[in-house]
Amino acid sequence: MKLYEYMAKGVLAESGVPIPRGRLCRTPEEAAAACRDLGPVAVKAQVLVGGRGKAGGIKVADTPQAAEAAARQILGMDLKGYTVGSVYCEQKLSISQEIYLSLTFDPSAKRPMLIASASGGMAIEEVPEKAIIKRGIPVAWGLQPYMAYQVARRIGLGATLAREFSDIATKLYRAFVRLDAELVEINPLAVVDGHIMAADARLNVDDDAMARHGDLPKTDEATPLEAKVRALGLAFVQLDGDIAVMANGAGITMATLDVMQHYGGKPMNFLDAGGGSATGPTAEALAILVSTRPKAVLVNIFGGITRCDDVARAIVQVRQNQPAAKDVPLVVRLVGTNEAEGHAILRGAGIDAFRSMQQAAERVVALAGEGLAGAEAARGDTEGDLAG
Amino acid sequence: MSVLGDEKTRVVVTGATGRQGSFHLGQMLEFGTRVVAGVTPGRQGQEVSGVPVYDTVETAVEKHGANAAVVFVPGTLAKDSVMECIDAGVPLVVVISEHVPLHDAMVINAFAAERGTTIVGPNTYGLCAPSARCKIGIPPNSIFQSGPVGVVARSGTLSYELVGSLTDAGLGQTTVVGMGGDRVAGLNFIDMLKRFERDPETEVVVLIGEIGGTAEEEAAEYIKGMSKPVIAYLAGKSAPPGKRMGHAGAIIERGRGTFESKVSALTAGGAKVAQLPWEVAPLVKGALKA
The missing domain is CATH 3.30.1490.20 (ATP-grasp fold, A domain)
Structure with missing residues (x-):
């Protein structure tokens, strides 16, 4: 979760970091x-x-x-x-130098990291690699003042500014750990009248740690539709296309979007219904997707723990309970535990069910009238395509 | 032979009496895994699928010689459970728990490094060595078959999809390992590639990656020196650019992390990159013949 600048500045002030x-x-x-x-x-x-x-x-x-x-x-x-x-x-500040300072994590080294540069500001991403110092921080001991002081000297700060920098960095590190932050970024850390202060602040709290930070104000970047689906505990991102997609697991959801786009389809969303066994949220999410009136819907489920017959029943139920769902073409790819039962249930309700991801993707793109298959469908010869 | 988990692996399940823990304990037994004990504080004396439950990991290790652990406790409690396993001297800890806080994952890894413990995960489906009938984790039992392919992946269900397609094509596996989807994970691609390279039974390696982070690019560097063929599949070609994490994200990744960057790095490293999921099995078959 990202904090607004004013909230992040509040955290800085509490931590003893000078701010304007x-x-x-x-x-x-x-x-x-x-x-x-x-x-x-x-x-x-x-x-x-x-x-x-x-x-x-x-x-x-x-x-x-x-x-x-x-x-x-x-x-x-x-x-x-x-x-x-x-x-x-x-x-308003009269700034003589803009320094860049951030604390984040290094996935390769599996530990926190301090990043600093003497050339901060808007162009920080164009600063050459050698002008940026990255310093790994041992998890067990945390950032010690001497480590930050060394970094400050290496980016060329004089003794006085380096001491201030070191003091600010160690205070920020304590806040970084205390708040379960994944990023604390000060850009610029401004030199004003010979002293350093945080002229801007960015603080992202780890979403997985929010449970232990009930006191933090909540901010939300989600669109209303995203908020609605995420409330079900599912991962959801809105995209620009018009074919709704639901799959179980982030990787397979991404792969489903890739395959659909390969055939010329335009995905409307990323919806990871999770690898768990609960079909309730899955059905609710599907109902929400259908209510947005996409051109077609593709459901791609690899049933491991999830049983295919449960998924099929949930899908049929949505189709029956939602008037809008009857007009939206629905394509389901279903494999795994109790696959045959699942397919029988879907076919009984007049819903296309496939075993192959390839065929399902081709079919949904054709039904939405997109891609090459869509162009052919417009000419009225889809059946020949589907036989393959 | 397998590279992680074998006939001598004796597994303790933490969070064994929970909904997920108890279900998967049974599934692991059914697969043939030697599950010797469960742990849930306060539940000592109970049984799950005939397996005794204890209050502490230490007791499970003392009484049953457990030498691997699989952690099913909720994310915010996972750090404590994993550290308990490490402290009890368990050399391999598989962390199924999702939503483990980032700082907790860093602490877990620091402690594991100090003690020489191998951590798989968090947020992983676990691992499976079909020939040893050893599955530690949650993938469906039916997708595996013993054979010459080593598989290492980030994503769970995408692994099931691709492992299932290998098995359908008659291509069995030596070991299948999920590193987990979190940004800070224990075992990584390179750790697994090294093990597969050393393993005499593994003839081809399948690497299943996705956009974000630089793990695939780092793996590509190692692949350059490997003698065994590597087939890769990457998810996320069509994904819009992710929400960026300040400037720090860009400074760390420096243009890496995208689909294109990963494909070109892996290709330059000598791996064959499948464009579509169903191209993986034919590429593996081709590599085995060569």
Whole structure:
């Protein structure tokens, strides 16, 4: 879960990391008031997506009138699909150097890692590899001040700034562990009047650890449809196409999308119904998919623990209970435990059932009128294709 | 022969009395795995499918000489259970638990490295050595057959799909191992490739990867020096670019992690990359003939 900048800054302040003075504002009037108290400010859109500066989500205002106007422009604006609901007004800084600092994990070394560069800011990803220092952190001991100090000297900071850097990094590391963060990123860590402060902050908390952080505010990037399916405990991502897809397991779901796209189909979503045995959420998720009126639906289940007859019954039930489902072509690929029973149930309800993933993918693309098969279907000769 | 798990493997199941633990304990017994004990604190004296349950892993090791563990406890409790297994001297711990917090996974791996324990997972389906009738984990029993193919994968059901297609084509397996889908995992591709390279029974290796992370690119470097053919399949060709994790993600991956990057790295390493799932079995067959 990503925290908004103002929340991450709150965590930093609690941890003893210096931050500029700032205030969260939900109306243009509040922004004007903030500017009266803070002086010239940067008015920053509070969104969970990156690149807001380039997208016009940050404006500098020297007067309360200008702050009010900036907030009026930014509040409610659409930033990469997300509506801006609040702005963070922060004292304008005169920055002499932008440093990059982050704490994250190294999957290969299986331990945390500190990343730093003397050339932070918006162009950090273009900084050459040799100008970026990565320092592994031993899990058992954590980041010790000397480690961060060494890194600071290696990126060229003088003795005083290096001490400040080391102090900030060790404080951030404690927050990183305490909050089960997968990323704490300060870009830039700004040098202002010879001292360092965190001018921006990004903090992502590990979703798998949320259970032990009930006190954290909840943020959500999901679209309404995504939120609805995820509430069932299933992994779901909306895509641009119009063929709905459901499979069990992330890998096979991805492979199903790949195979469908290979035949020219456009997937509407990624829905991983999980490898477990519960057919209840599967049926509910299928019902939600159908209710969005896709051109066709492809269900791809490899039954291991999941029994094919249970899945078939759940699918038939959705078809019967949902008026919309009758008009949406449904293709099911079903193999594994109790496969024959499952196929019999589906065929009895007039639903296409396949054993081969290839045939199922070709069929659903044809039914949706997409790809090569779709073009042929439009000419009315699908049957010849299906025989193969 | 197998490269992980054999006839002498004696398995203890933690979380044995739970819904998943008890079901899969029975399935493992049915496959032929020597499951010698279960562990659930407070349930000592009970039995699951005729297997005795104890309060601690230590007791299971003392009484039954357990030398492998499979962990079914919920994700936030997994760290404690895995560390208990490591501390009890169990050399192989398979972590089925999903949603294990990232920091917990790092702690588990640090402790395992200190004690020389092999960790498989978390969030894995486990492993299977068909000729030794040794399955430690949750895959369906019916998909396996003994033979010359070594399989290592990240994803579970995609492994079942591809292993099933190998078995259907008469291509049996020496050992099938899932590394798990989490970002910090115990055993990795290279660890398994090394074992398959050394194993006299394994003639061909199938590597099943997916987009994200750099594990496939790192594996490709090792494959360059391997004498055995490697067939790869990668899921995620059509996936939109993932939600990025700050600039740090880009700094670490540096252009790697994408489908194209993985295909070109593996191809340059000498692996054959199947474009579609059903191309894997024919490619394996071709490699065996060569």
